[in-house]
Amino acid sequence: MKSLVFVVALLGACASTSGPVSTGPNTYMVAKSAPATSGGELKADLYLIARDFCSWKNEQIVTVKTASSDPGFARKGNAELEFRCSK
DSSP: OHHHHHHHHHHHTSOEEOOOEEEETTEEEEEEEETTOOHHHHHHHHHHHHHHHHHHTTOEEEEEEEEEEOOBTTBOEEEEEEEEEEO
């Protein structure tokens, strides 16, 4: 039983990132969460992901909307970035 609790705790402590997901015509969203990491740090990582995604299309990032929150008691830090790619 102790090992099961440890595995569940370990999995919950891992960072997770979604790849760019289409939310409409040429509009995408990417999100990331991680324990003990500020929302600002996570948001910076998301801009790198978006930059690489738009660069692959030979385009530039245009921010549509951002949101983030810092970690707290039993809560991971998280960030979301909604963006478009434009020439």
